[in-house]
Amino acid sequence: MSQKQGEMVQGTLEMLILKTLALEPMHGYGVALRIEQVSAGVFRVNPGSLLPALARMERAGSVKSEWRSTENNRRAKYYMLTAVGRKALTDETAAWGRQTAAIARILEA
Amino acid sequence: MAWLRNLTRGFSALFSPERVEHEMDEELRGFLEASAEAKRRAGMTAEDAARAARVEMGSQNAVKHHIRSAVWETVVENLWQDLRYSVRMLAKSPAFTLVAVLSLALGIGANTAIFSLMDVVLLRSLPVDEPGQLVLFGDGRAGGSTDNLPNQSWRLFSYPFYRSFSQKNEVFSGVTAIKSIEFSTHGSVAGAGREMMRASLVSGTYFSVLGVNAGRGRMLTEADDRQVAVLWLWPVIPGGSATATIQRRWGRL
Numbered sequence: 335m336s337q338k339q340g341e342m343v344q345g346t347l348e349m350l351i352l353k354t355l356a357l358e359p360m361h362g363y364g365v366a367l368r369i370e371q372v373s374a375g376v377f378r379v380n381p382g383s384l385l386p387a388l389a390r391m392e393r394a395g396s397v398k399s400e401w402r403s404t405e406n407n408r409r410a411k412y413y414m415l416t417a418v419g420r421k422a423l424t425d426e427t428a429a430w431g432r433q434t435a436a437i438a439r440i441l442e443a
Numbered sequence: 444m445a446w447l448r449n450l451t452r453g454f455s456a457l458f459s460p461e462r463v464e465h466e467m468d469e470e471l472r473g474f475l476e477a478s479a480e481a482k483r484r485a486g487m488t489a490e491d492a493a494r495a496a497r498v499e500m501g502s503q504n505a506v507k508h509h510i511r512s513a514v515w516e517t518v519v520e521n522l523w524q525d526l527r528y529s530v531r532m533l534a535k536s537p538a539f540t541l542v543a544v545l546s547l548a549l550g551i552g553a554n555t556a557i558f559s560l561m562d563v564v565l566l567r568s569l570p571v572d573e574p575g576q577l578v579l580f581g582d583g584r585a586g587g588s589t590d591n592l593p594n595q596s597w598r599l600f601s602y603p604f605y606r607s608f609s610q611k612n613e614v615f616s617g618v619t620a621i622k623s624i625e626f627s628t629h630g631s632v633a634g635a636g637r638e639m640m641r642a643s644l645v646s647g648t649y650f651s652v653l654g655v656n657a658g659r660g661r662m663l664t665e666a667d668d669r670q671v672a673v674l675w676l677w678p679v680i681p682g683g684s685a686t687a688t689i690q691r692r693w694g695r696l
Contacts, residue, residue, distance in 0.1 A: 362470060363477035380499065381474050382506045386513040393452060393514055395445045406480070410473040411466070418445070 342377055347387050348396075349430060350377070352415065352423040355397060359414035361404065362388060388413055396422045453516035460520070467507050475500060572654025578615070605646065617652035621645045 342350075354360065354368045365388075366379045391397045396419035402412045415423070456463045475496050482492035500506060511517045533540040568574040581599055600608070602620065609618040622644035629637050650662035 361473060361477065363474045363481070367477075367481060380501070381471070382501060382509050385470065385474075385506060386509040389510050389513040393449050395448055404473075404477070408473060408476060409469065410477070411470045 342379070342383075346430070347379065347383060348391060349423070349426040350379075351384070351387060351391065352396065352419055352426065355413055355415045356420070356423055359400075359402075359412045361410040361412050365413070391419070394418075449515070453514060453519075456514070457516045457519060467510060471500070471503055471506060570655075577653075609646075609648070617648055619646050619648040619652040621649065 350369055351365055354365050354372075357368075360368065362381065362385055366381070366384050369377050369379050388397065388399075392399055392413070395416060397413045398416050399411050399413050401409055404410045475493075478496035478499060479489075479492040482495050483489055487495065533543075569577070571577070600620075605618070605620040612618050627639055627641050630640050645663070647663050647665035650656070651664065656662065
């Protein structure tokens with residue numbers, strides 16, 4: 335089973351968004367671009383999954399949003415991490431570490 | 444308190460759909476512009492960059508649909524829209540609506556009527572143990588003399604008949620007698636005012652044969668024969684179930 339180029343591992347999108355927003359508040363495209371760049375082009379997040387995920391997370395309270403003007407003086411919706419989001423990021427990172435370590439152990443056995 | 448925020452945000456979105464729509468449009472436009480801007484910086488012409496950004500995003504309506512499905516109030520909104528649509532459509536063709544409503548009403552009404560009948564006749568059995576095993580001799584209502592009835596059939600049995608019948612009984616697990624004519628009497632319970640009471644004369648085995656137990660105190664036993672009455676008070680409660688509100692008290696005749 336091969337992971338197609340640009341396809342996310344199920345359930346990891348929210349964790350990647352949280353991690354990206356932990357650096358600084360960003361607008362939607364900023365998040366998508368950053369994930370793509372940092373993953374060296376392996377993950378491409380299209381707005382059809384990114385924006386719903388952000389809406390869901392905003393509702394869950396892990397991010398909040400604010401309309402700000404961009405560097406080009408345009409209005410954009412900036413997302414930023416809340417305390418709940420920070421906690422979720424720590425928890426999910428730890429869980430992810432445990433899971434990948436376990437998977438690695440199984441694959442190497 | 445996450446659910447509370449989810450609830451309040453959802454409601455505020457429900458009551459200002461234009462604002463929600465507008466913000467979504469603006470966010471998508473911003474996304475497209477930022478995307479095109481990044482592509483221009485990477486060396487595309489302005490036109491190519493704009494087109495590439497649009498292609499990457501795909502249908503804007505599809506994206507908006509995905510965003511909407513991330514929140515609960517969309518379900519409510521869709522339901523409300525469906526409801527309004529159906530009411531409009533029904534109002535457009537009143538003849539069809541009338542026929543549909545009448546068919547539904549008749550269908551439901553007929554079913555309810557038949558069920559009520561079946562419920563009384565078949566489903567609701569006597570509130571006693573093993574009602575299916577009870578056998579009633581005679582019709583339980585006759586009055587008059589026990590012998591030489593005009594149609595020669597036995598409908599009425601004397602108390603001595605009952606005594607010897609129950610002594611020689613080898614077929615039934617129990618036999619009990621009830622006076623076939625109800626009478627009313629007056630009495631008072633626990634010093635309360637006198638009131639009209641409906642009474643039945645029964646043999647001491649009545650409750651044990653039927654398998655009915657006292658809510659309070661004890662029921663008649665064979666040892667009580669001809670000495671004691673069980674008083675059943677049936678408070679009149681509109682809509683209330685009489686059997687559920689029976690109070691049983693003891694008193695001497």
